[in-house]
Amino acid sequence: MSKFEDxxxxxxxxxxxxxxxxxxxxxxxxxxxxxxxxxxxxxxCVDCETDRVFEYxxxxxxxxTGVMRLNIFDDMTGQRRKPKPDEAFREFLNRRYSLTYxxxxxxxxxxxxxxITTDNQIVKxxxxxSFADMVIPDIKKYRTILGKxxxxxxxxxxxxxxxxxxxxxxxxxxxxxxxxxxxxSQMSTDLSISEEAFYKLHFDEKIDALSAFLxxxxxxxxxxxxxxxxxxxxxxxxxxxxxxxxxxxxIELILDDILTEKEKAKKVKExxxxxxxxxxxxxx
Numbered sequence: 001m002s003k004f005e006d007x008x009x010x011x012x013x014x015x016x017x018x019x020x021x022x023x024x025x026x027x028x029x030x031x032x033x034x035x036x037x038x039x040x041x042x043x044x045c046v047d048c049e050t051d052r053v054f055e056y057x058x059x060x061x062x063x064x065t066g067v068m069r070l071n072i073f074d075d076m077t078g079q080r081r082k083p084k085p086d087e088a089f090r091e092f093l094n095r096r097y098s099l100t101y102x103x104x105x106x107x108x109x110x111x112x113x114x115x116i117t118t119d120n121q122i123v124k125x126x127x128x129x130s131f132a133d134m135v136i137p138d139i140k141k142y143r144t145i146l147g148k149x150x151x152x153x154x155x156x157x158x159x160x161x162x163x164x165x166x167x168x169x170x171x172x173x174x175x176x177x178x179x180x181x182x183x184x185s186q187m188s189t190d191l192s193i194s195e196e197a198f199y200k201l202h203f204d205e206k207i208d209a210l211s212a213f214l215x216x217x218x219x220x221x222x223x224x225x226x227x228x229x230x231x232x233x234x235x236x237x238x239x240x241x242x243x244x245x246x247x248x249x250x251i252e253l254i255l256d257d258i259l260t261e262k263e264k265a266k267k268v269k270e271x272x273x274x275x276x277x278x279x280x281x282x283x284x
Contacts, residue, residue: 165240
């Protein structure tokens, strides 16, 4: 996935990517009014309620721009000439763009992205449907695992979607804490450590104490909690926003492991019941 597509589908408002002359081809692809082939993005369609391919159909520009409309003349001959890369690049700067993509399955379903270019960045300043609208349906499968914490996860995503990084980390940290504390409550009778001693441990030590009962991914990446805590107390909004997608992915992978274990336990229980019931019938 290019950094341009990543900005559109994975980043919240006011997030940005750096641009330079070397990005001219991609900028022509995403920001010109001209139609380009293969300018598709993969993302969630809120109307279809599933992932779809969206095709580029239009780009509205606040001021006329784009290499296809440049009229540059040679100083010696006075003849129109093809713009140099740096000249074409500058024509895309300091403009506002509104990109429209259409669902390839249902052509009335669209997504609109609003972008602003500066001298060296592209900033996402608007999106409809919102980033949160497109992401939150995808996390509904975690509702049974998270319980009350499901709202915390939704709030974290909503804050990120609106360009609030530090605040989103507060909720992410709560989710990690509750995964560990809930597991301690469930398994405390099987542990050799008292509740008082457990709560005196540093958080990474708490994870070590529960390593036999927590998802392997959390145990092997226990520093995730420290990263999120650093975001709450020390990092800037920009740094938190930059790291949010990876942290969210990590939390979802941990939750996926828990889901898998729950589904496996359910199947094992159903299988064991079948064997016991069937054996009983044969003995009759």
